Amino acid sequence: MTDSAELSPQRLGEDYFQSPLGYFSRLREEGPVTPVVLPHGDRVWLVTRYADVRAALADPRLHKDWASKLASPDWVPDEVTAYLSVHLLNADPPNHTRLRKLVSKAFTARRVAGLRPRVEAITTSLLDAIEARLAAGADTVDLIESFAFPLPVTVICELLGIPSRDQAQFREWSNAIVASSAEPGGFHTAGAAMYHYFTRLVEAKRATPADDMVSALIEAQDADDSLDQRELLAMMFLLLVAGHETTTNLIASGTLALLTNPVELDRLRADRSLLPGAVEELLRFTNPLNHATDRFTLEPVQIGGVTIPAREWVLLVTSSANHDPARFSDPGRLDIGRDTGGHLAFGHGIHYCLGAPLARLEGEVAFGALLDRFPALSLAADPATLLWRKSSLIHGLEQLPVRLR
Numbered sequence: 001m002t003d004s005a006e007l008s009p010q011r012l013g014e015d016y017f018q019s020p021l022g023y024f025s026r027l028r029e030e031g032p033v034t035p036v037v038l039p040h041g042d043r044v045w046l047v048t049r050y051a052d053v054r055a056a057l058a059d060p061r062l063h064k065d066w067a068s069k070l071a072s073p074d075w076v077p078d079e080v081t082a083y084l085s086v087h088l089l090n091a092d093p094p095n096h097t098r099l100r101k102l103v104s105k106a107f108t109a110r111r112v113a114g115l116r117p118r119v120e121a122i123t124t125s126l127l128d129a130i131e132a133r134l135a136a137g138a139d140t141v142d143l144i145e146s147f148a149f150p151l152p153v154t155v156i157c158e159l160l161g162i163p164s165r166d167q168a169q170f171r172e173w174s175n176a177i178v179a180s181s182a183e184p185g186g187f188h189t190a191g192a193a194m195y196h197y198f199t200r201l202v203e204a205k206r207a208t209p210a211d212d213m214v215s216a217l218i219e220a221q222d223a224d225d226s227l228d229q230r231e232l233l234a235m236m237f238l239l240l241v242a243g244h245e246t247t248t249n250l251i252a253s254g255t256l257a258l259l260t261n262p263v264e265l266d267r268l269r270a271d272r273s274l275l276p277g278a279v280e281e282l283l284r285f286t287n288p289l290n291h292a293t294d295r296f297t298l299e300p301v302q303i304g305g306v307t308i309p310a311r312e313w314v315l316l317v318t319s320s321a322n323h324d325p326a327r328f329s330d331p332g333r334l335d336i337g338r339d340t341g342g343h344l345a346f347g348h349g350i351h352y353c354l355g356a357p358l359a360r361l362e363g364e365v366a367f368g369a370l371l372d373r374f375p376a377l378s379l380a381a382d383p384a385t386l387l388w389r390k391s392s393l394i395h396g397l398e399q400l401p402v403r404l405r
């Protein structure tokens with residue numbers, strides 16, 4: 001057993017952002033449970049081996065509700081901080097159970113399957129717009145700006161009932177919220193802007209309800225006391241950010257993975273029945289999230305033979321788990337036919353991704369349509385020059401220039 005006092009934290013730097021998997025493969029060998037310092041100065045513990053990560057994701061000794069359990073009793077949050085802190089990913093049972101029940105009906109596999117025609121229609125119109133740019137003389141496009149971002153954001157905005165004219169604004173806010181490099185105030189400023197936007201939207205929907213999730217949540221709120229105003233706004237915030245930051249990266253990083261592994265790409269082109277399995281392998285291989293969201297200890301907790309002291313933050317590194325050779329053979333090889341059962345890209349346990357069926361649907365539709373529409377799709381940049389976003393949580397490209405003919 002290792003005494004936690006022996007481990008002195010290193011600061012996460014550029015080597016982490018540009019090649020997190022290389023960084024984690026060293027950690028799995030040298031310090032699978034280890035403290036590090038994040039760019040903004042906070043200390044966290046990283047857990048990097050598959051077996052430890054999976055067990056810890058379902059371990060009730062790792063808590064999420066920091067506002068009630070960790071913050072000092074004298075702490076009085078401002079209105080915006082209070083709302084940012086009461087969503088599912090900051091909740092433990094029984095609050096978590098109550099909140100999740102309110103939205104889980106909208107995200108069952110059956111309900112989501114009903115969205116397929118709409119996801120296909122949005123995909124078709126985005127690909128039409130790309131073709132129009134080609135017809136006007138453009139040879140290359142940034143696949144993120146033209147496809148991987150607008151597809152999931154349009155879908156989640158439509159589900160929630162957010163007008164499409166406001167989507168670009170959301171990208172800016174949501175980027176600021178997940179960026180590690182942003183000055184700490186960036187998170188708060190963007191969170192505040194969303195808070196005011198959502199407050200106005202709820203007022204408008206309360207006056208004129210529509211067939212969307214915000215109206216349904218307002219109805220649930222008005223029917224009994226099960227959801228207060230802060231929780232309603234926080235739910236919208238979480239669904240919006242979680243609903244597009246991740247899927248954008250599945251589509252973009254997944255396309256990059258296919259284009260840099262031509263044998264697998266040809267395999268998929270030749271046999272479309274491989275598509276659902278390919279999406280799972282692309283999730284395992286590319287990991288739109290480097291790690292699960294923050295958890296903390298209230299008492300000393302032993303993980304992988306290391307004791308993490310009380311009141312410490314812990315990050316369970318799902319991407320590292322998905323590349324642990326002890327669980328997936330030859331993990332650095334993309335193999336769209338492999339058995340990916342048990343991959344942790346959507347987490348595990350009570351916080352398992354609520355949007356997993358929707359993300360899978362969007363991935364299948366997006367990859368299928370992209371391959372059908374652009375048989376000559378290729379990279380328009382040397383993969384070594386592509387930059388990854390500076391976020392410890394989100395693993396995604398800044399841009400993905402592609403050539404379409």
Ligand code: HEM
Nearest residue numbers: 088089242243246247250292293346347351353354355359
């Ligand atoms: C490829 C796309 C996606 C990936 C990789 C992903 C990944 C994850 C992961 C790893 C978690 C668990 C976090 C933790 O335990 O700390 C999670 C939770 C969650 N995800 Fe996703 N997600 C994706 C898409 C979506 C979409 C499309 C939505 C919504 C429409 C969504 C909504 C949520 C919500 C609400 C939670 C919190 C669940 C809870 O705490 O009970 N996600 N996601």
